[in-house]
Each structure stands twice: as C-alpha cells, then as structure tokens.
Amino acid sequence: MTGRLRTLFSKLRWIAERVAAPLRTGDGPNKFRLSSVDTATTTYDGDIGWASRPPATVRCPQCDAEIFQHNARDDLDCPRCVGEFDPEAFGDLELLHLTCPVCRGRMEHGQRHPGSFDIPEWATCTSCRYHWEFEHSYD
Template identity: 45%
Template sequence: MGTAAYMYDLCKRGLDKIIDPLRKDESLEHFTLAIPEAQTTTVDSVQGWQRRPPAILACPGCDGDMEQPNAIGPISCTNCWREFPNEEFADHELRSMRCPRCETEMQWGRRHPQLFDIPEWATCPDCQYHWDLDHWFKRRRR
C-alpha cells in the first residue's frame, strides 16, 4: 500500500468515526435542526394571523381565562360563559399562547408596538415551533 492510499484510508476511517453517530437514525424520523442553546433554528415555522397558535386571554367580567383555539374562532370564557367576536382580540389582555405541537406555553412578543397591538411572533421553548405574523408588504413586479 502506497503512502497516498494509506493517508486516504486513514482519513476515511477518521471521518467515519465522526459521521457514524449521525447515521444511527437512517429514517430521519427524529432528525431536527433545532439547537436549544442557540434558539435561532426552528423545527416548524408558520406565518400569518390565520395560523396563530391558541391563545389565553383575560376575561373582563370574571378575570378568568378565556380561550381562543384559533385566530378566526370566537373568544369564550369557560367561567362566566361570555363570548366575544374574534375581532376584539386586541381589546383583551393576552396571558399566554400555547404551542400547537407540544402544548407548552410559548414565548411571544411584538416587534412594532407602535404599529400592532397584537403579538407578532411566538416561539416554543421546548420544541422550537415558531409562529410569525406575516406583515411584510408584497413587492411590485416591474
């Protein structure tokens, strides 16, 4: 075996030792790009108000929790049975948003509080599911 062939074989064995742990799940069923420490890569990401995660709001009548499972559904209180139309979402205090994948309470916020009185993003700290309000304006084609 020549020197070049020996070096090739040595490099190949070294790379195989590094790559072998990545080959354990060949089905890619559990493969994700999410890195919890960095929290910059998400597993699933959706956009648009219609695809907003379930929200919990404060009831103005009994101060209980009102649930709104989706952005187009009514807002209803399970304690005092009040119901509000979905257009009044911004009129109520948002207490939390729930991840549609794992049911964990999501972190959420507003990037432009002077423009929007609704949440503009939400990210799950457990599974890195991410929702973003799609408010970018479409560019005109020339």
C-alpha cells in the same frame, strides 16, 4: 455456517433500516426532530399569518377567568360567565400566553411594532423551536 451468517446479516440489515427510516426525508418536509434546545439557536418549524396563529389564552375582562381560543377565527366565550367576544376583540383583551401547536408548551411572544398593532407579531417555543410570525405590509 454460511446460512447462519446470512440470517444474522439479514437481521442486522433489517434493524439498521428500522433505525434509519425516521431520519430519511420523503416527498414532504422532514418532521423528524433530533435537536436540543441548549445547542440550537434557530427555529425548525413554523407558520406565517394570523390565520395560523398558535392557540391563545386571554383573560376575561368581566370575571378574570382564562378563555382559551384554539383558532384565531374562533369566538371567545368565557367558560365561567356570560362573556362572549368576537375574534376581532382579541387585541382588546389581555393575552396571557400562546400555546405551541407542536409540543403544547408556552411560547415566548412579543411585538416588533407596539405602536402599530395591539396583537402579538411573533411567538417562539423554547422547547421545540417552533416559530410563528404575523405577516403584514406597510402599504
């Protein structure tokens, strides 16, 4: 009977270790997400700076097609017409939405200083609570 109890205890311990493994933090940041948007009021993950801006979708001013820009430094090339725009033209184009790099949902975005910048200054995903900030100084 003792052998069976040891085997059972050993299997239960193995199962408990497998369940607890994702909850433990290692050497790096804890990327395990166990949150509900309805109960959470803070963000859990995020980036700062224009180079870390989430992927964006803008409207082509020539044909009204949607142009997807994965990285803030990528050129904007319209998939429908011959419209090509430098990354610096981003502020002149109509921003349709930003895409969350974590869950691929649409992000809420806005400006804190609309008179100073023609680009979004923040974006938050309402699904996974990822948050991005455009960092700047007033010097």
